[in-house]
Amino acid sequence: MTPAAPEHRMRLAVIDDDPQNLKMVQFVLADEELEIQTSTDAQGGLDLVRRTHPQIVLLDLVIPGVQGMELLEKILDFDPGIDVILMTGYYSTESAVEAIQKGASDYLPKPLSTEKLQQRIHQIADEAKRRQRSLRLDNDLLENFAFEGMVGRSPLMLDLFSKIRRIAPHFRSVLVAGATGVGKELVARALHALSAAGDGPFVPFNCSAISETLAESELFGHVKGAFTGADQNKAGLFEYANGGTAVLDEISEMPLPVQAKLLRVLQNQEFQRVGSPAPVKIDVRVVGVTNRDLITLVKQGKFREDLYFRLSMVELRVPSLTERLEDLPLLERHFLQHFAAEYKKPISGLTRRAQAALGQYSWPGNVREVQNVIGHACMMTESEFIDVRDLPESINTHRPDRRVDADALLSIREIDRLHARHVLDRVGGNKVRAAEILGISRTHLYELLKDAPEEPVEQPRGTLADETA
Ligand SMILES: Nc1ncnc2c1ncn2[C@@H]1O[C@H](COP(=O)(O)OP(=O)(O)OP(=O)(O)O)[C@@H](O)[C@H]1O
Ligand SMILES: [Mg+2]
Missing domain, CATH: 1.10.10 (Arc Repressor Mutant, subunit A)
Structure with missing residues (x-):
């Protein structure tokens, strides 16, 4: 194997108050493709780490004057991406767990077994290389799995993208259903962008919390004198959306009489302004959006059955994040790039611990919550890698309890x-x-x-x- 160029060699800092041990480590690892630097005291070691920014640190846990754990924390404060391997004579499972929870990569008992040391350093160097590679890969993946502003590579999302592609050129009305924050608006935008009216207007309207009269006037417009306060003619949403797409968000909240008028728009592409008998002809695509189950509302008499059938002839369901957790790493990376650029910070990834914490979380707010969490973390972090302490409290306090329940009847x-x-x-x-x-x-x-x-x-x-x- 040809030796790696100096700038590509991994840097290893060894901090140990025992010069004999330092010599031993240097000797044992001399053949590896490593640039090794050493320090015999805590402050010198910390300075060394800050100055040379090594990928790996071998740290003696019982350096006089300072607790190894404390130094471990300081090193990880500087960069949580550094792999810190602790060495100590006082090997115990408890301190191993504590160190690893604090962010150490591993824990080697002293006296060091040269074989084990070499093996572990090899492993970490390989991992670091793999991590670099996977960062590059992920950036490529992002490009490959982006569709009209959405990222996803789970079978469910690939299926959704394919349906959007097929429906967009032809639809007159579509129902987009899904839980909060799953990306329903993005789906509506994609449908519009890929439709024949993609250059036309895209007009979203929220149907919730609006009175019947106001909703009617907002959607269909009114003529002067139609009601008190109507002192001039006014165009409504459908006229603005003419030649493009109207998006009716939270369509379940639309008052029943307005639903009847909407049905007419869908059937005949025409309507009347409030207070005018003259029909207005339009050419509009309609996307109805809901996070509620319309069938239940139909059964309760709160949503018109005929409108439901008309709308749901083409229905796209956007899956919740828990149904497609394979997309999580891609989404994390997508938002990471976005916020790193927005905050002008050189953030290149998440630490192993942070990734594990995100993977364990239940994401009730779906993709929007991922966006918020990564946004928060990017704002908080002072390092190249986002660590658990940069994550919002809600993520860190959410720990599924997997301890065995003593009362449970289990095999x-x-x-x-x-x-x-x-x-x-x-x-x-x-x-x-x-x-x-x-x-x-x-x-x-x-x-x-x-x-x-x-x-x-x-x-x-x-x-x-x-x-x-
Ligand atoms: N697949 C995705 N890829 C990238 N960003 C996404 C994706 N899905 C959603 N987002 C982002 O997440 C946020 C929420 O998406 P959106 O507003 O489309 O969700 P929604 O389903 O309409 O939510 P709500 O039910 O609250 O109205 C937006 O900022 C959007 O850009
Ligand atoms: Mg929305």
Whole structure:
């Protein structure tokens, strides 16, 4: 293998008060493609890290004068993306867990086994390279899986994109349904943009919280003297949208008499201004948007059945984020790029812990919430990688409890599985460490996890997935 150019070599800082140990590490790792620098005290070590910005730090946990944990925190404050491996003679599972929760990548007992050290450094260097590659890949993926301002690569979203593409050139009316924040407005925009009227006006209107008279006048316009206060002729939404697309958001809230008039627009492409008998002819596409179940409202007599049937002849359902968690890494990256550019910050990714926390969250606000969370994190972070402490409180306090309930009647295998998950959570998803603590092989751990019923939490996280194993 040809040696890597100096600027491409990984940088390793070793901080240990024992010069013998420093020598040993330098000797053992001399053949690796590493640029090694050392320090025998805490302050010098911290300065070294700040000056040389290494990818990996080997840190002695019991440096005199300062707690290793404290130094670990300072290093990660500087850059949570650095892989810090702790070394100490006082090896215990508890401090290992604590260190890993604080953000250490791993924990090696002293005296160091040279083989283990080499192996671990190799692994981390490979991971770092993979991470770089996957960052590049993700940027490409973003381009490949962007559709009219939407990103997504889950089968559900690819199917939605394909339907939009097929429907857009032909539709007169469409119903777009889905929970809050899933991207219904973006779907309406895409339908418009890809329609024959894509250059025409796009006019959204919110049907909620508006009285019957006002809604009628807003949608269809009125003539002078139609009602008190109508002191001049006024065009309504449909006239503005002529030659383009009208979007009726929260269509379930439209007053019943207005629904009847809307049906006429859909059927005949004509209407009357309030107070005028003269029909107005138009050419408008209508997108009805709802986050409520219209069938239920029809049954309750709150939504006209004929309008529902007319609208739902073509219905697009936008899936919730939990139905397509495969899209989460792509969305994270999409918003990360957006906010990094907006705030002019050199943010290039999320730390492993931050990614794990986002993967465990339930996203009731769907894509809009991802946008808000990443926006918040980009504003807070002072580092190149977004870490858990940059995330809003709501994400960090949301921890699914996977501890085994002592009263539950479970099989041994089920208990094993739950406990394995619990330990894996506690060590931030580090499978190597989790297997070690559990005292089982990694293969065994994988097997246990494979048995798990499909929880959104452990869905494959795409190329951003940063497996420590
Ligand atoms: N697939 C996606 N890719 C990128 N951005 C998205 C995607 N889906 C939604 N967004 C963004 O998320 C936010 C919410 O989307 P949008 O307003 O379309 O949702 P909605 O379903 O209309 O929400 P609401 O029910 O609250 O009206 C917007 O800023 C939008 O740009
Ligand atoms: Mg909306």
